[in-house]
Amino acid sequence: MVHCCAFGCSNSSEKGFSMKRFPSNPQRRKVWAAKVKRENWTPTNATRICEAHFTPDMFEQNRADGRPLLKWNAIPTIFPHIPEKKSRKHPKKRSSNRRTVEQSASAVDMPGSICSVAMCKSNAIISKKLGDNVRFFTFPKDVKLRREWVKRCSRSEKFNPINKRICSKHFKPDDFEDAIEAMIQDRLPKILKRDCIPSLNLKPEKILNVNLSDTKKTRLERAAKRKQKDFIKRILEAEKEHDFDSDGSVKSDNKEDNMEESWSTDMDQNDETGLTSQDLITDKGGL
Structure with a gap:
């Protein structure tokens, strides 16, 4: 009774399995031995391997005698009993997982x-x-x-x-x-x-990126205009009272226009002479 040399295989000739001899060619013999994957083992002339470790395309087809003969380049590839090496699982990167949680929790x-x-x-x-x-x-x-x-x-x-x-x-x-x-x-x-x-x-x-000097200048100009209007108003009221007291009528209907014209002229002269608006008011008050 001949037993199969494959690791974990209990097939034998007694059980009706066809047993195959290892190739005589040294290179092919090494390939078969490597496929068996038995440590510190070398096949001999008496070593056999059963037909169960070969795929159907490794056999000659349509033989007249029906015998399961292997092709000259056949190689055993089916070894279900050989335990597969477990791939080493990489340890979980706790730090990265923890970092992800922390990021989502404190994203702000x-x-x-x-x-x-x-x-x-x-x-x-x-x-x-x-x-x-x-x-x-x-x-x-x-x-x-x-x-x-x-x-x-x-x-x-x-x-x-x-x-x-x-x-x-x-x-x-x-x-x-x-x-x-x-x-x-x-x-x-x-x-x-x-x-x-x-x-x-x-x-x-x-x-706003506004120049402070420009802002001050604008405020001063507005203030000067307000003072101008107030000054003209007071002068006109005083003139009207004076004219009414003297003869009971207003002497000039265009007094306001004349005063504004006079004020504009004085303001132009003020720019040339360097006089302030207060100096001009004082000067007119003394007239």
Whole structure:
């Protein structure tokens, strides 16, 4: 009785299995031996392997005698009893999983996830989930420009702008280099100009970049006009009272026009001589 040499195989000739001799060719013999996968083992001339370890295409077909003869290049490939090597499972990366949980739990506090402008509630993670059309931009590397960005944020507390961002809600369309391309492609612009400064949706004191001297000048001009009107009104009232007392009628119907004309002339002369509006009022009061 001949037994099969394959690991875990209990087939034998007694059970009706056809037993196959190992090839005499050394190279083919090594291939068969390697397929058997028995440690520290070398086949001999008496070693046999049963037909159950060969696929049907390894046998000659349509033989007249019906015998299951192997092809000259047949190789055993079926070994169900050989345990497969278990692939080593990589340990779970607890740190990365934990990091993901922490990120989702405290997304609001992540560096760069929220807009740095005071009173702005834009959040990068929330905006992405909701599909909001908002982009976030890092602070510029230029020191002076970065300082201006920080100033525009109007934050009461000091903060490091290195890991901070400002959202696109605070930039005008012409602050972007790709504004036209974005409009054509129906997308958000994403390239800021190098010298741009956030100017939209800021706290009131930071919205307008107005020259203080120009503001003072405007206020002074308005005040001078009000003083001019009040002065003319008082002069006209005094003149009317004087004329009424003398002959009971107003001597000139065009008194107001004459006074305004005179005042304009005096104001022009005032610009050339350097006299103030108060000096002019004093001068006219003395006339």
